[in-house]
Amino acid sequence: MAAAQPLPTPAPSPTAVPAAPKGSEDEMKMPVRRIVPYLKPVLPRFILGLVMGIVAAMFNAVWLPACKIIFAIVLPDSDGPPPLGQEFGFLGLDLNFADMLGLDPSAKIGLTGVIIAASFIPLMLLINGVLDYLNKYLLAWVGNQMLQDIRNDVFGRVLRQSPAFFGGTKAGELIQTVLNQTAVAQRNAVQYVQVMTSNPLKILVILISLFAAHPFFTFMSLFIFPLCLLPVMRLGKKVRKSGKKEEQMAGAMLTAMHESLSGIRLVKSYAREEYEVQRFVRANASMSKNAIRWQRASEMVGPIVESVASLGIAAGLVYWWAMGLKSSEFIAVVLLLTRIYPPAKELSKVNLLLQKTRYAINNVVLLLDREPDIQDVPDAKSLGRVKGEIHFENITFAYSKPNGEKLDRPALNGVDIKLAPGRFYAFVGPSGAGKSTLFSLILRFYDPDSGRVLIDGHDLRSVTQNSLRENIGIVSQDTFLFHDTIRENIRYGRLDATEEEIIAAAKKAHAHEFIMQIEGGYDAVVGDAGCNLSGGQKQRLSIARAVLRNAPILLLDEATSALDTETEKIIQEAIHELSEGRTVIAIAHRLSTILQADQIIVMKEGQVESSGTHNELLKKSELYQKLAALQFSE
Numbered sequence: 001m002a003a004a005q006p007l008p009t010p011a012p013s014p015t016a017v018p019a020a021p022k023g024s025e026d027e028m029k030m031p032v033r034r035i036v037p038y039l040k041p042v043l044p045r046f047i048l049g050l051v052m053g054i055v056a057a058m059f060n061a062v063w064l065p066a067c068k069i070i071f072a073i074v075l076p077d078s079d080g081p082p083p084l085g086q087e088f089g090f091l092g093l094d095l096n097f098a099d100m101l102g103l104d105p106s107a108k109i110g111l112t113g114v115i116i117a118a119s120f121i122p123l124m125l126l127i128n129g130v131l132d133y134l135n136k137y138l139l140a141w142v143g144n145q146m147l148q149d150i151r152n153d154v155f156g157r158v159l160r161q162s163p164a165f166f167g168g169t170k171a172g173e174l175i176q177t178v179l180n181q182t183a184v185a186q187r188n189a190v191q192y193v194q195v196m197t198s199n200p201l202k203i204l205v206i207l208i209s210l211f212a213a214h215p216f217f218t219f220m221s222l223f224i225f226p227l228c229l230l231p232v233m234r235l236g237k238k239v240r241k242s243g244k245k246e247e248q249m250a251g252a253m254l255t256a257m258h259e260s261l262s263g264i265r266l267v268k269s270y271a272r273e274e275y276e277v278q279r280f281v282r283a284n285a286s287m288s289k290n291a292i293r294w295q296r297a298s299e300m301v302g303p304i305v306e307s308v309a310s311l312g313i314a315a316g317l318v319y320w321w322a323m324g325l326k327s328s329e330f331i332a333v334v335l336l337l338t339r340i341y342p343p344a345k346e347l348s349k350v351n352l353l354l355q356k357t358r359y360a361i362n363n364v365v366l367l368l369d370r371e372p373d374i375q376d377v378p379d380a381k382s383l384g385r386v387k388g389e390i391h392f393e394n395i396t397f398a399y400s401k402p403n404g405e406k407l408d409r410p411a412l413n414g415v416d417i418k419l420a421p422g423r424f425y426a427f428v429g430p431s432g433a434g435k436s437t438l439f440s441l442i443l444r445f446y447d448p449d450s451g452r453v454l455i456d457g458h459d460l461r462s463v464t465q466n467s468l469r470e471n472i473g474i475v476s477q478d479t480f481l482f483h484d485t486i487r488e489n490i491r492y493g494r495l496d497a498t499e500e501e502i503i504a505a506a507k508k509a510h511a512h513e514f515i516m517q518i519e520g521g522y523d524a525v526v527g528d529a530g531c532n533l534s535g536g537q538k539q540r541l542s543i544a545r546a547v548l549r550n551a552p553i554l555l556l557d558e559a560t561s562a563l564d565t566e567t568e569k570i571i572q573e574a575i576h577e578l579s580e581g582r583t584v585i586a587i588a589h590r591l592s593t594i595l596q597a598d599q600i601i602v603m604k605e606g607q608v609e610s611s612g613t614h615n616e617l618l619k620k621s622e623l624y625q626k627l628a629a630l631q632f633s634e
């Protein structure tokens, strides 16, 4: 897994795509078709959840008749017939309990009867609550399961992008999308589905049962409900951008945090703690401001709906008085009417919910759908273990601008070199000559614009990337170590390596000795990016990793440039042992480290200026003479 060592460093991306979708929210559609496949595995529970919501909504139809009966029993009108003889309408029939139970209609109802009748109210609420709970729980479960799958896929998709992508995308924003926006999308989408499946039906059922009993009254309240929506819609318009801005600022905050933590040494050495804190504070403040704006609008919806809707009750009272209707029936109607408010309140927040969900889901889907720049061809072969012959066949390559257009100046221009297996090659030349770009092409981080890179005669475009990279080991000057034990850091070179193989690799890399001196030995945990090890120790671990990988091709990137003479000697020795029997390509600025190379290739402005051994080049290459004069005169 060569990718563990960041080499070559990805510079500004040629084809990077911003993590956030462009365009206004109006243009943003809900990518339903993209989400549906994640629903398939959990479809049974999703349907069950919906059914529970529908049943909960339908259950409201029982409320009015049931309440009417209960109130008729418990609150008999003083001048009306006794409770058991009272007639009530149910499904168009005029019924009374005395007839139904074969009792004397003038019999009085005692305390037990009242308790039984009254207990139907909590019972109905309980049934309703259980149905609501099942609806919410099942949909939340479905959402969670989908979130898990989507998150896995987004992270997998991100990791499969080529280095060009990472060059142009902030890690903090990627983390924000993989972690937060998937969660925001899930939470809001679940709530949206919950609200949309049961609430309109609930309101409809209640209105129908009210309509059946009191058409005029219900007709009046139908006028009042749309009134609630006007202020809610206005609010939605006002905060439309806040949800999006909040998510963007969360990304900026994570970027600030991620950058200052991963560059903590730079931050410390330049005493930029306050500067970094301020960067974080600004993003945090902006995020909170937008979150509060959104929250304020969302919380305002409830009281608005309630106050406007309570006009319905006020109007009802007047109507009841005018019509001289029964008080027990009024209580039943008001009770039912109040059952409309909670679903109506939730329903009126849907518009706000949708704004956030759409933005988050689009962001996630954009990443999910992003095809890597470099992909295996459909019939790509596995490379197998190669001998290590590398041929750069007339290569021309230019990096791209962020908009995808190629830069005018190519980084490599007509490079044609053949490297024999098992030999040691060194690339030298001024900065920007194209040395690291050649490494990137061997690793197939990019494809050449013209020409081919061949390993053992196989065009790299025709083989799988994994099988290619299995054949390459890397030792670079900026060694990356994971926050894990020394053992696991070495094992990263070959995941199935045994304990003995790990120790043998460490011995070969001259690392075993210092590892044994550290408290905990191979079990010692290396700090983030290996910050509790010296530069030389880190490099020896990275050599051990490469030894374990045992790849036929070895890329060395300035492996000894930042070390003192003694450590450099140890590392040179380790590299020498590691190089045996492999094709080695070393990038070196210091000629002293590559004097023994079988061939030194001098690069200049993307072209091969000259090649040969040290002595040959001293005679024939002006550029090499200059480099040598500069270094050996020091």
Ligand SMILES: Nc1ncnc2c1ncn2[C@@H]1O[C@H](COP(=O)(O)OP(=O)(O)OP(=O)(O)O)[C@@H](O)[C@H]1O
Pocket: 010, 011, 012, 013, 014, 167, 399, 400, 410, 411, 429, 430, 431, 432, 433, 434, 435, 436, 437, 438
């Ligand atoms: N990701 C990139 N996007 C655009 N241009 C790039 C990118 N990476 C490198 N370049 C340019 O390509 C040219 C070759 O760069 P390369 O890194 O290969 O040089 P190098 O010889 O390795 O330099 P150094 O010795 O300083 O590492 C340079 O002009 C550089 O600015």
